[in-house]
Amino acid sequence: MSSSPASNPPAAPVRTKRVGRQLTPDQIVEASLRIAARGSADAFTIRRLGDELGSDPTAIYRHFRDKDELMLTVADRMHGEVLDNVPDGLDWRDRLRALAAAAHAAAVKYPIVASSTASRTTRRVNEFRIVELILGALAEAGLDGADAALYYRVVGDSMLAYTGQYAAYLLVEPGVRASDEASWSGEYRLADTARFPHITRLGDELPAITHEAIYEARFEALIIAIEHLAAERRAAAGDAGTAS
Amino acid sequence: MSSSPASNPPAAPVRTKRVGRQLTPDQIVEASLRIAARGSADAFTIRRLGDELGSDPTAIYRHFRDKDELMLTVADRMHGEVLDNVPDGLDWRDRLRALAAAAHAAAVKYPIVASSTASRTTRRVNEFRIVELILGALAEAGLDGADAALYYRVVGDSMLAYTGQYAAYLLVEPGVRASDEASWSGEYRLADTARFPHITRLGDELPAITHEAIYEARFEALIIAIEHLAAERRAAAGDAGTAS
């Protein structure tokens, strides 16, 4: 952005020589997201981040304590994108499904971020918003108190685990991933029939399962479990009502 | 093992000078498991493995293509320990529960192994045995064909994701882990009441949830989903039987 020298806020010392070299935390986070979006093509390193910013790599340490703190801040921005993609006005089931779909999309877009924060708590604002969203869905489903707290952790941790696992898979070397991918139609198809009768019997079905189907079934299992517990609690409350 | 020079298999050139310095793949795997069992206290590096073996670190490359291949072999040994801890004679539910408990224990014992293979396929014998075990349980539950194949992946991948997530958590620096751990009784307790009413309402319940309870509830959700699908299939088969 070039502007005429005297048209800026009064008394602000303008040093055009430095324009573009002054870093802000936002610039660092945005450069991080750009690198992260390159996936396995580009390793996420402090040196690469320096390149991306056109500055010395160690300048980043003037704005973030270490790489871990940077990554948690980057993760919070990713969580913001996730929330932007969850529409309003859905019932609790579709709200959780939309959240799961958005989290999955974000993990595919920024695999290094999803992978390296899957076991962590960011304790930042968008994580609070996601917790609140899940707790709201669980309340609507009919869970409260310790049930709601436990199932928040079940849903939240599972979403992190599933997306983190897939993100890490997207980051393994293409050659290695290809041979992992081929195992169901390769090694497993050649399994000894006598020793592994079930594997043999499902030789056609196992290679046909897609990641999308697995992710959906895993998440639907959580929804079924929530419905199951809510029904149990309703039944218990109904009995109590009848008994009193 | 020292022995008198001439008492060994005939014509085998015995070089006592080299005893203890000749590496075998098994020795390398066992040294790897010892290092892995030290958890976050000791980083799992090729150099440390060399120390543990009393040899030059690069000698390992005479027996394993790279660190990845070594880690997959080590993971297979871990899977063997998991299987050793699954008793015979259980029904499908308790067999899956025992597998989940054994996998969890192994992840706690060897966190770096569970963490670094959570997105991978070892394609080795003990993985085959675990797949066979899960498929057997699903068959007993009443799932077959594409259902069994899908739910194998749901159960297997989920077990890897859950144990890998927790293992990675055990490996984060103790100071960082402590502050993550304290978040529910710290930052989350201070959340703005107006903006985060659900979080505020569950301020007492959220910090009380234990990792064990979460792991159990996640796994029970899978069992419920299996029962649910099996019941659906039985109902459909019953209807078809009635209709024909």
Added chain:
DNA sequence: ACCTGAACACCGTTCAAGT
């Protein structure tokens, strides 16, 4: 107040040289 760049203490892996 912020950026730079040399430097430190690490990594996994390769390769020529030993035995």
Added chain:
DNA sequence: ACCTGAACACCGTTCAAGT
């Protein structure tokens, strides 16, 4: 046939020096 050790191409991070 296997092991050694120097070396390469990396890491995250610190710190004295610049502006």
